[in-house]
Amino acid sequence: VTSAPAPSAPAEAEATTAPDLRIGELARLAGTTTRTLRYWEEIGLLAPSAHLGNGERLYPPAALERVTHIRELQDLVGFSLAEIRAVLDTEEIFDQLRTLKRLAGPTAKRRLLLEEAVAANDRLIQRLDDRLERLSSFRDERVAKAARLRAKLDELGPPQEPKSGS
Amino acid sequence: VTSAPAPSAPAEAEATTAPDLRIGELARLAGTTTRTLRYWEEIGLLAPSAHLGNGERLYPPAALERVTHIRELQDLVGFSLAEIRAVLDTEEIFDQLRTLKRLAGPTAKRRLLLEEAVAANDRLIQRLDDRLERLSSFRDERVAKAARLRAKLDELGPPQEPKSGS
DNA sequence: TTGCTCCTCACGTCACGTGAGGTGGC
DNA sequence: TTGCTCCTCACGTCACGTGAGGTGGC
Numbered sequence: 009v010t011s012a013p014a015p016s017a018p019a020e021a022e023a024t025t026a027p028d029l030r031i032g033e034l035a036r037l038a039g040t041t042t043r044t045l046r047y048w049e050e051i052g053l054l055a056p057s058a059h060l061g062n063g064e065r066l067y068p069p070a071a072l073e074r075v076t077h078i079r080e081l082q083d084l085v086g087f088s089l090a091e092i093r094a095v096l097d098t099e100e101i102f103d104q105l106r107t108l109k110r111l112a113g114p115t116a117k118r119r120l121l122l123e124e125a126v127a128a129n130d131r132l133i134q135r136l137d138d139r140l141e142r143l144s145s146f147r148d149e150r151v152a153k154a155a156r157l158r159a160k161l162d163e164l165g166p167p168q169e170p171k172s173g174s
Numbered sequence: 175v176t177s178a179p180a181p182s183a184p185a186e187a188e189a190t191t192a193p194d195l196r197i198g199e200l201a202r203l204a205g206t207t208t209r210t211l212r213y214w215e216e217i218g219l220l221a222p223s224a225h226l227g228n229g230e231r232l233y234p235p236a237a238l239e240r241v242t243h244i245r246e247l248q249d250l251v252g253f254s255l256a257e258i259r260a261v262l263d264t265e266e267i268f269d270q271l272r273t274l275k276r277l278a279g280p281t282a283k284r285r286l287l288l289e290e291a292v293a294a295n296d297r298l299i300q301r302l303d304d305r306l307e308r309l310s311s312f313r314d315e316r317v318a319k320a321a322r323l324r325a326k327l328d329e330l331g332p333p334q335e336p337k338s339g340s
Numbered sequence: 341t342t343g344c345t346c347c348t349c350a351c352g353t354c355a356c357g358t359g360a361g362g363t364g365g366c
Numbered sequence: 367t368t369g370c371t372c373c374t375c376a377c378g379t380c381a382c383g384t385g386a387g388g389t390g391g392c
Binding site: 208 | 371373374
């Protein structure tokens with residue numbers, strides 16, 4: 009586990025020496041559990057790059073982004089894993105476009121894919137805005153309640169026994 | 175079901191004529207299901223004001239606020255029902271205070287209750303702020319992605335066949 | 341040999357969904 | 367009688383949690 013040469017290196021352009029992750033490492037880095045990662049594999053949401061002979065799973069470093077992304081969609085947005093799979097599918101459009109480009113695919117098809125992705129992304133933004141507004145107004149209620157509670161406290165007068173001033 | 179005299183009346187100070195709700199009405203008003211309300215009763219989260227002879231449940235109009243509140247804590251904040259129960263317990267402080275006042279309870283005890291409620295409320299606000307920040311930055315990412323996608327679209331040039339102008 | 345991580349069943353849990361079968365008032 | 371809502375089991379589902387029992391390299 010100490011075979012990483014330089015942990016502070018910018019891991020972006022050089023993918024040749026990027027170390028694959030064991031399931032435990034990936035889970036720890038992403039703040040989740042190995043059980044969750046195996047379950048996601050079971051339902052076809054996150055595939056390891058390789059299954060070794062002894063059954064051990066290996067994940068590419070990019071899997072970390074995917075895992076955190078899934079968690080965001082789950083916890084912050086409230087999507088089910090089925091919905092998340094649909095989102096991720098349309099998000100793989102860049103890969104699809106690259107493949108199309110390599111295959112000299114028709115422009116019309118590429119445009120269609122892009123427009124789909126734009127629409128899906130806009131729907132997601134819409135949902136995020138909705139959530140943000142509801143969360144924000146809920147927060148405002150809570151702040152108002154805090155003020156009311158503190159007013160009630162003042163109403164009771166200063167504390168009887170000053171144990172330690174502050 | 176049409177026995178409500180004035181549906182646009184301010185239902186706040188006058189609780190004498192406020193009609194009790196059947197489980198189906200409460201569910202519909204709150205945007206949830208009867209199954210959910212029965213489950214919440216089962217785990218002691220939401221009790222009807224009365225069980226009629228035939229087993230039918232009746233809820234006070236105030237139950238609607240409680241239900242929507244529980245839903246907010248569940249969907250927006252991400253609390254489990256166990257956590258929500260704890261939050262609701264400390265939120266019943268006003269009722270407790272009123273009872274204490276009626277019983278001429280000691281000021282020290284009332285102060286303790288209030289301070290507890292203030293602390294719990296502040297923790298909740300903290301959590302809301304955390305969520306708001308994460309959601310907001312996630313939204314920013316999405317907006318940036320939207321810009322990139324539209325740039326890609328422009329890169330493809332204008333549509334081949336103008337079907338209908340906007 | 342001991343520790344550590346990995347593996348596959350497989351049952352448990354949380355928060356409900358979803359019929360199955362029956363009751364009660366217009 | 368037909369519709370509508372209500373009721374209680376009770377099994378199913380989703381997204382995992384949690385051992386049970388076993389393997390593989392330092």
